[in-house]
Amino acid sequence: MPQPYMVYMQASDAEFYQRYAPAIFAYLLRNVGSREDAEDLLLDVFLAVLEKRQSADVDEQRLATWIWVVARNKVVDHHRRSKHRTHRDLQTVRETLYENDEQAPEQMALKNEAYQRLHTTLRELPAFQRDIILLRFGHGLSCGEIATVFKKSEGAVRMALHRTLKLLRTLYTKNDEGGSL
Incomplete structure (x- = not known):
């Protein structure tokens, strides 16, 4: 029916x-x-x-x-x-979907991968150096404020930060090349 x-x-x-x-x-x-x-x-x-x-x-x-x-x-x-x-034409939408190229999925994936490699490299640092990096770049403290936290002179913290960044670059480069220090 x-x-x-x-x-x-x-x-x-x-x-x-x-x-x-x-x-x-x-x-x-x-x-x-x-x-x-x-x-x-x-x-x-x-x-x-x-x-x-x-x-x-x-x-x-x-x-x-x-x-x-x-x-x-x-x-x-x-x-x-x-x-x-x-x-709007689908092609136009696709081209303008991410006004900032940094927010495109491919770029976000690459950025996340780079952050993961950096975190892995940071774990290789001694605790004191890791803490200095975290306080300076993670929390935005100045060298004077970090010196107060560790009860050290500001000059000592600056020197430690400089050496830590140099070591971090070396470790990061070695990890990127697949070798070890």
Whole structure:
């Protein structure tokens, strides 16, 4: 038993479609600009025609006139809807998705990998040197503030920080090359 909301196409409907679809499609395409939107609207137009033919006994001449009215109304509706929604080409979206290239997934993955290598290298440092690096660059403390924390002179902390950074560069380079110190 057929369901009431289903629309079945008869032979005369197929002939009607073949006769009017190319002209209606050309009209829709010219007025909406997007092939996909024109195809969607063409489908909507002919669904309306099939429903009209099924619900009322309409002669083909009146139906041919009515189909152009429906097509025009679908274009108007499309433009009303598109006023509220901006459509952008997928290629344009992809190109501008990440305004800042640093936030692109590839760049974030590379950055995370570099951070992981740095953390691995930091674990190779002695605790005192690791703490100096953490306080200086992780927490933003000045050398004077770090000196207060460790009860050392500011000059000693500066020298320790300099030596630690030099050692860290060496370790990082060695780890990057796959060797060991």
